[in-house]
Amino acid sequence: MQESVLLNVGFFAKSCVVLVCLCGLHLIVALFFYLTVSPTTFTNYRQMPSDSHLVTSQTHRLAALGNGTVETDVNKRIYNVTNASVIIDKVEEPTESCPETSPLLVGPIRVEFSETMDLDMVRKENLQLVMGGRYKPSDCVALQKVALIIPFRNRDEHLKYWLHYLHPILQRQQLDYGIYVIQQEGQETFNRAKLLNVGYAEALKEYDYDCFIFSDVDIIPMDDRNTYKCSSQPRHLSVSMDKFGFRLPYKQYFGGVSAMSKQQFQKINGFPNNYWGWGGEDDDIFNRLTFKGMKISRPSGDIGKCKMIRHSRDKKNEENPQRFKRIAHTKQTMNKDGIKSLEYKVINIEKDELYTKITVDIGKP
Incomplete structure (x- = not known):
């Protein structure tokens, strides 16, 4: 045992x-x-779909700092580029083109200006943006590269609403786009047209845009089927504004929001530079397009509905008393007054997640 x-x-x-x-x-x-x-191997398992955007955002940040740009917003995200560089090689870019009509569109949109808008909230609503107000679809190749140009001075509250509404609309439209706010330095008389020329020139320094949307900061589209992109003819997008009883004020009207391809813009030598004060530059552009044999295209009145933020006339933007005289001589002045003769000085470039703001000195009348 x-x-x-x-x-x-x-x-x-x-x-x-x-x-x-x-x-x-x-x-x-x-x-x-x-x-x-x-x-x-382990990095790939942790990777989120938005990593490529985060890396691109940091790339823009470093590029801006390298050019001596002062960043004023402390809410910008900071990433470790050394670690992120491992990820960027693993991200596959889409190869198929986006459809002509985006399947993400919802149609009519409710636009209200009664609630106070906060930029931090707008940033949280648009986490997929990269520094400078840049975006492109992650699942298809956008049909156009679109730069949105906003002439600007003393309209911060309006800009908040514009960014709140437009970023989601532009993303549903599946655009490869960037937002450029062109701010006039000083207190001289406002010159909308010259600022638009500056926006065109500065945007092309950053990216090979082929379409340019020129938009006032106080106009919001009420239907996302009103696509912010270019066509074979210059396109007028704000055709049915509440300010005018949702009707086109006159046949030649080309104000508010308009779209031109790079080729169309160059063909007319851009906007005139000598319209100081309110009014006239849009009619000058209409004349330039007509003289070059182009016709204005527009969406229908229902799709082209827009809402304007009500406000009083800005100081130093009084009616231009010379506008009618200048409009009458567009044919004689258009070849020498425009993007080819543009002169300005960049004062500051601010890169925010929601936009690129470029402050410029454009001289005086």
Whole structure:
């Protein structure tokens, strides 16, 4: 009996020794694989779809700082480019083109200006943007590269509403786009047209845009089927504004929001530079397009509905008393007054997640 017990004890002891040896061998093998497998394998498992945007955002940040740009917004995200560079090689760019009509459109939109708008809230609503107000679809290749140009001075509250409504609309329209707010420095008389020329020139320094949307900061589209992109003819987008009872005020009207391709804009030598104060520059552009054999295209009145933020006339933007005289001589002045003769000085470039704001000195009348 005692001998049998001793045999059993010996058997269990040997079994325990074998089990401990197997466990040790397992740990050694696991440790070997852990130390030899590339860290990029684990990085891929953690990767989120938006990583490429985050890397691009940091790239814009470093590029701006390298040019001596002062950043004023402390809410910008900071990423480790060294670690992120491992990720960027693993992101696959889409190869198929986006459809002509986006399947994401919802049609009529409720536009209200009664609630106070906060830029931090707008940023949280648009986490997929990269620095400078840039966006492109992640699942298809956009049909156009669109720069949106806003002439600006002392309209911060209006800009908040514009960014709140337009960013989601432009993303549903599946555009590869960037937002450029062109701010006139100083207190000289406002010159909308010249600021639009500046926006065109500055946007092309950053990206190969082929379409340009020129928009006042106080006009919001009420239907996302009113696509902010260019066509074979210059396109007028704000055709049915509440300010005018949702009717076109006159046939030649080309104000508010308009779209021109790079080729169309160059063909007419851009906007005139000598319209200081309110009025006239849109009619001058209409004349330029007509003289170059182009016709204005428009969406229907229902799709082209827009809402304007009510406000009083800005100081230093009084009616231009010379506008009718200048309009009458468009044909004689258009070849020498425009993008080819544009002169200005960049004072500051601010890169925010929602926009690129460029402050410029455009001189005086």
